[in-house]
Amino acid sequence: MSLLDARLVAERGTFRLDIALTIAPGETVALLGPNGAGKTTALRALAGLTPLSGGHVRLAGQDLSDAAPEDRPIGVVFQDYLLFPHLSARDNVAFGPRRRGVDKRAAHEIADRWLDRVGLASFGRRKPRQLSGGQAQRVALARALAVDPVLLLLDEPLAALDARTRLETRGELRRHLAAHPGATLLVTHDPLDALVLADRLVVVEQGRVVQEGDAATITARPRTDYVARLVGLNLYQGRGDGHTVTLVDGFALATTDTVHGDAFVAFPPAAVALHPAQPGGSPRNTWPAVLADIQRHGDNLRVVLDGPITVAADITPAAAAQLRLEPGMEIWVAVKAAETRAYPAD
Numbered sequence: 001m002s003l004l005d006a007r008l009v010a011e012r013g014t015f016r017l018d019i020a021l022t023i024a025p026g027e028t029v030a031l032l033g034p035n036g037a038g039k040t041t042a043l044r045a046l047a048g049l050t051p052l053s054g055g056h057v058r059l060a061g062q063d064l065s066d067a068a069p070e071d072r073p074i075g076v077v078f079q080d081y082l083l084f085p086h087l088s089a090r091d092n093v094a095f096g097p098r099r100r101g102v103d104k105r106a107a108h109e110i111a112d113r114w115l116d117r118v119g120l121a122s123f124g125r126r127k128p129r130q131l132s133g134g135q136a137q138r139v140a141l142a143r144a145l146a147v148d149p150v151l152l153l154l155d156e157p158l159a160a161l162d163a164r165t166r167l168e169t170r171g172e173l174r175r176h177l178a179a180h181p182g183a184t185l186l187v188t189h190d191p192l193d194a195l196v197l198a199d200r201l202v203v204v205e206q207g208r209v210v211q212e213g214d215a216a217t218i219t220a221r222p223r224t225d226y227v228a229r230l231v232g233l234n235l236y237q238g239r240g241d242g243h244t245v246t247l248v249d250g251f252a253l254a255t256t257d258t259v260h261g262d263a264f265v266a267f268p269p270a271a272v273a274l275h276p277a278q279p280g281g282s283p284r285n286t287w288p289a290v291l292a293d294i295q296r297h298g299d300n301l302r303v304v305l306d307g308p309i310t311v312a313a314d315i316t317p318a319a320a321a322q323l324r325l326e327p328g329m330e331i332w333v334a335v336k337a338a339e340t341r342a343y344p345a346d
């Protein structure tokens with residue numbers, strides 16, 4: 001049973017969003033996508049800040065499509081937190097309950113309880129400017145949760161934090177989300193946030209859902225270039241004929257998987273080997289290529305090769321030195337059929 005059942009159609013200028021979204025009680029869904037994909041527009045439409053031009057928002061069976069933002073049982077953590085600068089942390093958290101008619105004392109008790117839960121019991125009197133980025137983030141989360149929202153919306157909740165605070169806060173946020181009985185929608189373009197915090201991913205591009213599912217499924221079977229890059233795979237589309245997938249330009253990739261009809265073939269950059277001359281030996285795909293780019297990638301080097309297809313390869317610095325890799329050089333590429341995954345495109 002879904003707690004949130006929505007179809008969001010909204011326009012912003014010439015941009016049109018049209019996505020369906022369901023979230024179960026206790027579930028966290030990450031809305032993932034490149035810049036300008038429509039993630040913030042979706043979040044604003046759910047919160048009632050951007051009007052729907054079509055579709056609906058139903059929460060716990062109640063139709064909220066036309067409800068004002070303050071009449072929706074929704075808590076929002078905005079990217080830059082939007083804490084009231086003139087109010088103390090405690091009053092910021094108490095604000096929601098107060099607005100919903102809770103008396104001052106009871107609202108302060110609720111605020112103190114939430115500040116305690118996010119580890120800020122002794123910070124209640126501080127103003128937002130007296131808080132660190134990580135602390136402000138926790139106050140914003142406490143403020144969103146203090147109204148017992150049926151739906152919690154988080155817009156890039158960790159984006160404003162430095163790397164170290166981000167790591168700690170991500171772990172804490174995960175605990176709070178696990179304890180939240182309502183539905184949670186996390187808007188992010190950070191795949192790590194999505195993988196760590198969400199039960200399910202919904203990927204949007206140009207206002208449409210292009211892929212959804214759990215992380216394992218999406219990682220194993222990406223369906224767009226954006227998703228393939230996100231999970232770090234080389235991805236090609238073509239027609240399968242048993243153990244061969246032929247791409248549009250006629251280039252064929254051998255695979256040990258069996259596919260027929262429209263199909264994808266994917267393999268990780270680490271599965272790509274480079275050779276100074278045409279390699280022989282075990283059954284594999286080999287072709288001559290031109291080295292287009294070399295960049296540092298963790299402890300390895302990420303090499304981009306142009307040719308009949310463009311591929312990314314991960315090479316150790318030692319191998320790169322041995323091969324004397326440099327942009328513009330010609331080199332042979334090899335990918336074992338057994339290291340490719342092929343799967344139907346529809």
Ligand SMILES: Nc1ncnc2c1ncn2[C@@H]1O[C@H](COP(=O)(O)OP(=O)(O)OP(=O)(O)O)[C@@H](O)[C@H]1O
Pocket residue numbers: 012013014015033034035036037038039040041042189
């Ligand atoms: N107020 C506005 N008026 C006109 N167009 C807008 C407005 N706000 C956003 N847009 C357009 O709507 C599209 C979606 O924007 P949105 O902010 O929802 O994307 P996003 O996925 O959240 O991107 P980002 O990751 O960059 O925040 C973009 O093409 C953007 O230019």
